[in-house]
Amino acid sequence: TPPSLLLSLTLPFLNFFSPLSTTLPSLCRYPLGMSGGQIQDEDISASSQWSESTAARYGRLDFEEGDGAWCPETVEPDSLKEFLQIDLRSLHFITLVGTQGRHAGGIGNEFAQMYKIKYSRDGSRWISWRNRQGKQVIEGNRNAYDIVLKDLEPPIIARFVRFMPVSDHSMNVCMRVELYGCEWLDGLVSYNAPVGEQMSLEGESVHLNDSVYDGAVIFSMTEGLGQLTDGMCGLDDFTQSHVYNVWPGYDYVGWTNESFSSGYVEIMFEFDRARNFTTMKVHCNNMFTRHVKAFRQVMCYFRSEADWEAKPLSFSPSPDDVNPSARFVTVSLANHMASAIKCQFYFADTWMMFSEITFQSGDHVPWSLSWDDPTHKVDDSNTRILIGCLVAIIFILVAIIVIILWRQVWQKMLEKVGELVYSRACTHTHTHTHTCSFDRVTPRSGVSPHSSVLDSRLRLTNAAVAATASKAPAATVGQDGVPHYAEADIVNLQGVTGGNTYAVPALTMDLLSGKDVAVEEFPRKLLTFKEKLGEGQFGEVHLCEAEGMQEFMNKDFPFDITENQPELVAVKMLRADANKNARNDFLKEIKIMSRLKDPNIIRLLAVCICSDPLCMITEYMENGDLNQFLCRHEPEGQLALISNAPTVSYSNLCYMATQIASGMRYLSSLNFVHRDLATRNCLVGKNYTIKIADFGMSRNLYSGDYYRIQGRAVLPIRWMSWESILLGKFTTASDVWAFGVTLWETLTFCKEQPYSQLTDEQVIENTGEFFRDQKRQIYLPQPALCPDPVYKIMLSCWRRNTKERPSFQEIYRALLESQA
The missing domain is CATH 1.10.510.10 (Transferase(Phosphotransferase) domain 1)
Structure with missing residues (x-):
């Protein structure tokens, strides 16, 4: 959908720079390479195939190579022996899947009406995906050519994924598929923790178990991942949920101190390899009115090789008995190198509840001295620093090249499609709306993910252009019946700071600015500079003291003025080299500001426009902003x-x-x-x-x-x-x-x-x-x-x-x- 995929193109480096954000299902929706070709043929395999021309490598979404899709041997009723398997080569956070049948230019008409998904993080233990209500079967295609996108709720963390067509009778099916998500930067492959407990609250049961955990669950949870890594943070009120038709407490995993004589809950995190950990973020509930608080202290132990370090790292967050909002608590892990972390979270009240735990790490694996001896690690810190610097320099150069190319492509794209996408109205009515209307808003379903990404990006960028255009849109009535302004009927005051402060209807502008300027010229020599408040594209804003300002006050309007004392004023100053448009806007702003008379609006007091630089002098309040x-x-x-x-x-x-x-x-x-x-x-x-x-x-x-x-x-x-x-x-x-x-x-x-x-x-x-x-x-x-x-x-x-x-x-x- 357009808003969900909005950032897929506009933020290409989001995964790298913001590890936490990549665990948000709404942001982590990039195609992983079936349709784009990044996934190689050798990483796509299948249980069987009709023929060589319908082999696994032809199962790419939106491709028509070979005979147009992957087609297994006949799918039998209630049999899950047929599958199309994708190896992503590393762990990924997968939030969305797309499927398509075999069209082959109208020759084919085979598709999977239903399918299941299995996934694995290590290639040996396979897990059947279930939605939040426990259902495994996913509705597939209804024809051979439309792409059907399905959100995975909950998302999965996996390296290997299998699509398994399902049928209630013997039939031929064909599939083309794509996975959407992003790289799983945490590297977390499992967490082991006590099973979540049940709270009785005003006669109602609140179940705080990890309902989507994909490991073994008996007295404890082992070798799996679940709600603590599904990218969904719980609400402030733990009895409520983002998800519909679920029980109270669904978003949280929680425990009571009555079950733990030690006073803490121990959770162990296993990672895909040794990593240099910087921080751990724990999303905690803090509804202290229900005796729920964030943890009082955490003790973390690290295992880099076979043994655990003897001395733990200790962290105590600041207690909060004022704000009941849920929050992320950030724990510094002080760059410890580890492949496993064991954390003991101490209770601060009767209950402790977590909804999400994420990890950030730096350089993950120490460099090896030779290919022949991977266990021999570099001890020379100078070598590590040199290699790190070289990698950083290469990355910066690549980033600069990508940014330059990206801006060039984007400029050309705007020039070619701007007129088609961004339509301006052209008839006149009277309202105070300033808007830009777009030719189309793509509906949620039945849309190619590729086109929706482009539409979303154009919509956001054109909104930005609309928000900063030198002229605003003229009053028209759009298709929705809402009047809009078009360019001729709005005057945007550019302002010395380069920001559009007020969008003023032209009619109002004419009424207000048609008279002479109602402010007097102020002697510059009576202004004493105190500090620069700010600056923009066309000028600066200064805090000044003005002597004799009392003589320039409008007597019919009250001002807070001290007799015979310099007054603090804000002075907007236009740069002497400002262009003609900026000078005209500055004079228009003076006219408009001179007519604003309200006790709760900053007043224009005087001007200096007889010579450059042009200045307008406004009130400034003694207590600042x-x-x-x-x-x-x-x-x-x-x-x-x-x-x-x-x-x-x-x-x-x-x-x-x-x-x-x-x-x-x-x-x-x-x-x-x-x-x-x-x-x-x-x-x-x-x-x-x-x-x-x-x-x-x-x-x-x-x-x-x-x-x-x-x-x-x-x-x-x-x-x-x-x-x-x-x-x-x-x-x-x-x-x-x-x-x-x-x-x-x-x-x-x-x-x-x-x-x-x-x-x-x-x-x-x-x-x-x-x-x-x-x-x-x-x-x-x-x-x-x-x-x-x-x-x-x-x-x-x-x-x-x-x-x-x-x-x-x-x-x-x-x-x-x-x-x-």
Whole structure:
């Protein structure tokens, strides 16, 4: 499906650089080489064949060589003796399979209506795949030419895979197949652990067993892999699950301390070879209200050869009795070399529950001195360093070449297909939507995986282009009946930082900018430079002190000004060498900003435009931005008393959030779309006064909040709605989404980035879940300080349907009512 395979082409090095991400089934969906030819003929074998022209090597998806497929001898009822076997040469995490019958240009009409899969990690022990409900048979093809893709739920970790056609009567079948996944970088081949236990919770049984474990299960689990390696992290509430129609506790493997007199659970991990381990990540439940906590301590022993090291490595995570969210605990393994690790996890409460354990390692195998003596390892550290440097240099050179070629191909692709895929509207209505419409969105089923990858990539990249285009799209009514803007009817203010801050309808622009500029020229000599706040493509933002600013204040609007004292101001300065378009945009921005009059919007105070460099002078609040302000404070409570940290009460948090909603209510009334609402773009003054600003993008401090797509657009994806990321559609409704994230930031005191447990790529993939709307999308968790009514406001901001999201007026009222 397009969103699921979105990253297959855009992130070719994801497997190498992010071992943890490769265990996510939604990201790990690369074709492994049957159709592409990377899997060699000698690695494809079969139990039998019709003839030489239907041998195993012809069983490649989407190929028509030989007689068009692998065809075994007749498949007998209830017999599993016929199989097509693929050797991947190394362990792989396999999430998806594709099958096809024999078409042969219309000559063939044989296909497998049903099949089973067996897999092996070592070639000797074979395991029958079962889905999460225990079913082995997979529905196959209904004709000879369509490709049918099936998700493996749960995914498998294997080197060898067998496709075994199944029939209820004697018949001829033919198959072409493909495997999708990625290399299993952990190298983990099995874990041995005590069997998960059962909890009784309010009269209901919560089964915390490893239901997909593929090893032996008696009193303990041995020689297998299961839920701790299936790439699925459990939810905060362990009684709930990502998977439908399963029992409470399904996502977790859990134990009670009553069963372990030693006070710990021991799990042993076996790997394919000796590896240099850097970290272990353990996803733990921490629902302490149910007496479940992450482990108190872990002791890890390492076995590099035959014997275990005597001295264990010890690690104790920081206890957390405030946040009940599940989390990854990262354990440093200090570059120990081992082929097996035995870890003793000590209980911190009555129950301990894990849903995922992953390992990261560096250089896996020591170099050998000669081919004749593989057991003779190099002891000369200088030699190892030299070889490592040479490998690194080669890798860097290859990467540079690939990137250069990739960019050239991509530019040509955009030029050729951009006009076909990215259609702009051309009739006029009045609304405040800024969008780009696409010719087609590929449906979920019946699609070649190759075309869907391309469509997804084009959709994301065009969204990025739409988000940063110098002109925005003109009001039209699309096929869905939703009005859109086309290029002539939106004015995007480029801004000195190179970021589009406000998307302003042209009608509004005409009304606001048709008058003379309502701000005065300010003497440059009265500005004293304090520090550079940020910079962008066309200019810089400076924090300055301004003398005599009182004389330039608009008397009909209140300002927080101290008499006869220099005032802190933000000065946006256009570079003297900026091009003509940038200068025009700068002057337009001055006109627009001069008309914005709201207590919760940063005001334009004065300008310096009589000579270069052009400057606009805006308010700056003495407490800086809201993100840094909250990071320096703690919620009221015992923890703040112990640490002697400054505090902010819950009522003041709500007061600040209400002001943000009020400011956005004003902007939306003018049909302004902000596009970068976040705590970093809200400034804090005296008495918790909040004003919305626009230069967070330019600050290096927040560079990690923005994601760059193909060097074209820098997008705050963790604050963006799904339609903004996938469709390039920016509206007041997408600002509402960003407000929900901003409210979440505020109530968590900005202690972590939104979706901090996800990489940028996983955040984008999560938007695909909103697109599919199959209830598998991940929402930001309810903050500890957040009451249920306020969290409901957040959730309403993140509704999939833009029409169902509340207006800023409704949000403003709801927040006021929550404080009553």
